[in-house]
Amino acid sequence: MASGTFALIGSRADARALLAAADADFLNHLSSILTLMAGNMTRPGDFAAPA
Helix, strand or coil, X not given: CCCCHHHHXXXXXXXXXXXXXXXXXXXXXXXXXXXXXXXXXXXXXXXXXXX
């Protein structure tokens, strides 16, 4: 592998910053999904039994 290849990738700090941003975006997205799901959940007894 040529030594110039690593120059295209950037520093480890740059890679860590990109991963941290991606992790934050993923966690925010996951949090939004879970919040929506929790809002749609029902508890036992919320519905009346059919007569």
